[in-house]
Amino acid sequence: MAQTILHKAETRGHANHGWLNSYHSFSFGSYYNPERMNFGALRVLNDDTVDAGMGFGKHPHDNMEIISIPLEGNLEHADSMDNVAVIKNGDIQAMSAGTGIYHSEYNQDKDKRVKFLQIWLYPNKRNVTPRYDQITLNLADRHNKLQQVLSPSADDAGVMIHQDAWFNLGKFDAGVSTSYTIQKPGNGVYVFVLSGEVQVNNQTLQTRDALGIWDTEGFDITATTDAEFLLMDVPMNF
Amino acid sequence: MNNVSEEKVPILVIGRHPEILATVVRLVNNNPAWNATGCITDEEAIHHFDNQPCSLVLLGGGIPPESEQQLSDYFLSRNPQIKIVQHYGGGSGLLAAEIYEALR
Numbered sequence: 001m002a003q004t005i006l007h008k009a010e011t012r013g014h015a016n017h018g019w020l021n022s023y024h025s026f027s028f029g030s031y032y033n034p035e036r037m038n039f040g041a042l043r044v045l046n047d048d049t050v051d052a053g054m055g056f057g058k059h060p061h062d063n064m065e066i067i068s069i070p071l072e073g074n075l076e077h078a079d080s081m082d083n084v085a086v087i088k089n090g091d092i093q094a095m096s097a098g099t100g101i102y103h104s105e106y107n108q109d110k111d112k113r114v115k116f117l118q119i120w121l122y123p124n125k126r127n128v129t130p131r132y133d134q135i136t137l138n139l140a141d142r143h144n145k146l147q148q149v150l151s152p153s154a155d156d157a158g159v160m161i162h163q164d165a166w167f168n169l170g171k172f173d174a175g176v177s178t179s180y181t182i183q184k185p186g187n188g189v190y191v192f193v194l195s196g197e198v199q200v201n202n203q204t205l206q207t208r209d210a211l212g213i214w215d216t217e218g219f220d221i222t223a224t225t226d227a228e229f230l231l232m233d234v235p236m237n238f
Numbered sequence: 239m240n241n242v243s244e245e246k247v248p249i250l251v252i253g254r255h256p257e258i259l260a261t262v263v264r265l266v267n268n269n270p271a272w273n274a275t276g277c278i279t280d281e282e283a284i285h286h287f288d289n290q291p292c293s294l295v296l297l298g299g300g301i302p303p304e305s306e307q308q309l310s311d312y313f314l315s316r317n318p319q320i321k322i323v324q325h326y327g328g329g330s331g332l333l334a335a336e337i338y339e340a341l342r
Contacts, residue, residue, distance in 0.1 A: 027332075027335040028331040028332070029331040029334070030334070032334060032335050032338050034338075034339065034342070037335065037339065043326070043332065044331070044332070046331075059261075059329075059330075060255075060257060060258045060261050060328045060329055060330075061327060061328045061330055062253075062255065062258055062298065062299030062300070062326075062327065062328030063299050063324075063325075063326045063327065063328065064326055064327050064328075064330070097327075098299075099254075099255065099300050100255040100257075100258050100299050100300065100328055102257075120327070120332075126303075126324070127299060127300055127301075127302075
C-alpha cells in the first residue's frame with residue numbers, strides 16, 4: 001500500500017535575507033528540522049526569490065546534483081568550468097558538482113525579480129568529474145501532459161544527472177487527469193505544486209504544497225483548477 | 239551567575255580540494271559551539287586524530303573510497319564512539335544540518 005507524507009506550503013522553513021527570500025522544503029542553512037531532512041535522494045528544494053541586480057556570489061559545491069528551474073525572470077550562471085549562461089523560465093539547468101566547482105548566480109535584471117527552484121539530489125556516485133547541462137524546453141509539451149525534463153541518461157529527454165531520478169513538469173487545465181508510473185522499483189515521487197490545485201491519492205494539494213508518495217507503482221494526478229506541478233521521481237534508498 | 243563554559247565540539251574535516259576544505263572549516267567554525275580542523279591528506283588527518291580530541295569526522299570531496307574506508311577503520315578502532323559522516327555539498331547549506339544530525 002502506498003505510503004505518503006504531506007508537506008503543506010506553510011510548514012516549510014523560511015529565510016528572508018533581504019535580497020533573497022527563500023522557502024526550504026528540507027533543512028537548509030539556518031533552518032534545521034530533523035523531520036525534514038530529505039525525501040529519499042531529494043535533499044534540497046528551495047523556492048527562491050532574488051531581488052533585481054542581486055545574487056549568489058562565487059561559492060563552492062561538491063558531490064551534489066544541482067538542478068535549477070527558473071519560474072520568472074532571468075538568472076545568470078557562471079562557473080569554474082568557464083560556463084556562462086542565462087537561464088530563464090522554460091529552461092532547466094543541471095550541474096554535477098562532483099569533485100568540486102565554484103559558481104555564481106545573479107539576477108542581471110535591474111528592475112525585475114527572479115524566482116527559481118533550486119533542487120539538490122544526492123549523487124549515485126561520489127567524486128565524479130564536474131559537469132554542466134542546460135536546455136530550453138518547449139512549454140507546449142507540458143500542456144495537459146507530462147513533460148520529462150530530467151533523467152539519468154544523456155539519451156533520454158531532459159537534462160542528465162548522476163542519479164536514478166526522473167523529473168516531469170505538467171501544466172494542466174482544470175479537470176485534466178493523468179496516471180504516473182514510477183520509473184524504478186524503490187523510487188518514490190515528490191509532487192510539488194507550482195500553482196493551482198491538484199489531487200493525488202485523494203489528497204488535495206494547493207500552491208507550493210507537496211506530497212511524497214512511495215511503496216507504490218504509480219498514482220493518478222488530477223488538476224482541480226488550472227495547475228502547474230513538478231514530479232520528482234527519486235530513489236528512496238541510495 | 240553561571241560560570242560553566244561548554245567545551246566546543248572538536249570536528250575533523252578531511253577533503254582533497256584545498257579551497258573547498260577551507261570554506262567548510264570556516265563555515266563550521268562560524269558556529270561558536272564547534273571547532274573544526276581541516277586536513278587534506280590521510281597522513282595529516284591521522285596525525286591530527288592521534289594528537290587532538292575529535293568527536294566527529296566529516297569526509298569531504300575527492301577522497302577515494304579506499305581511503306575513506308581505511309580512515310574510518312582507523313578512527314573507529316581507536317575511538318568506537320566517534321561519528322564519521324560523508325559530507326555532501328562542499329560547505330553549503332547542508333553543512334549545519336549534517337553536523338546536527340551526526341551529533342544527535
